[in-house]
Amino acid sequence: MQTSLKKRISLSLLLGATLCLLLSSLPARATEKLLRFSIPPRGNPPYLIVHKEGLPTGIIWDILSRVAKQQGYRLVPVKTPRKRVDQSMRFGQLDATARAMEWTPDPEQFIFSEPMFKARDVIFSPIQRPLQFSSPKDLIGKKLRAQLGYHYPKLAPYFNTHQILRMDDMDSYQQLRKLLLAPYRFDGAIVNEWVGRWLIRRHQWQGYFAISKQDVGDVDYRLMFNKKWLSFVDAFNRELTKMKKNGQLQEIVQSYQ
Structure with missing residues (x-):
């Protein structure tokens, strides 16, 4: 009987100590920033x-x-x-x-x-026909892939008057992929510079694209x-x-x- 009572007391103390530890940890979690x-x-x-x-x-x-x-x-x-x-x-x-x-x-x-x-939009072009420019006027007559829903203020007047032809894609991956598959059908793609470089690295497209030094917009x-x-x-x-x-x-x- 005495041994059984001691065991119950020891178990109660152990459970009590465990409960205290659990409760003491709650405020720290609740006040976590x-x-x-x-x-x-x-x-x-x-x-x-x-x-x-x-x-x-x-x-x-x-x-x-x-x-x-x-x-x-x-x-x-x-x-x-x-x-x-x-x-x-x-x-x-x-x-x-x-x-x-x-x-x-x-x-x-x-x-x-x-x-x-700075987030810069630049032009990625086929390595066979690298496209460099100094101003938007240099792009008159070009066919450029753009991203659906994106606005390019510097190029808007030329897109609106069809002096530069715009074809939209859902995302930057599609822009570069279509340019890669048809390098002589399009002149370039307007892509965020770091996004384009990341895609080239991820898909092992090194050596297939030229990147313009001049941007068409930045924020x-x-x-x-x-x-x-x-x-x-x-x-x-x-x-x-x-x-x-x-x-x-x-x-x-x-x-x-």
Whole structure:
């Protein structure tokens, strides 16, 4: 009887200690600092790359996750269709996304970081017929593959008057693939420079394309935050400046090219 009683007391003490440990861990988890970051469901390589398992990677993810960790936040990816991002951020369901001010209908409703880098649209052309130009006028009479739904302000007057012929594709992969399959049917494709370089590396298309030195448009790529994140944006800008000066930013970019 005494041995049985001791066993029950020991078991009760063990269970009590275990419960205390579990309860003590709950407040830490409940107060964990999260930064909910919007990413496109299919990603946007090489800026944001979605994997079947694990966390995303990519230029922007690597930059933000490094700063978030320094500031004590856990970066949480939230797959969100583009049309729902702004509303979700206004309602506090998302905290941040990657965006250029020029792509935002009401930029004053949000806080933007300093520019991380320039996003340049350039022309990829068949290596057999490299296309270089100094101004849009040099492209008159050319046939260019573009991306459906994208607006190119510098070329718009020439597209609208059919001085430059535009053929649309769903994405950059299709643009380059069609150019590769029919190098003499089209003169070039308008593609984001880093996206095009990433696709060439991924699909082993080295040696098939020439890339124009001149761009047809560029924007400052930033992070866009809900307004309550002002202090974090200030910290992000400070760290971004350091990363530009010490070469860390360039290292991240080059790892995806």
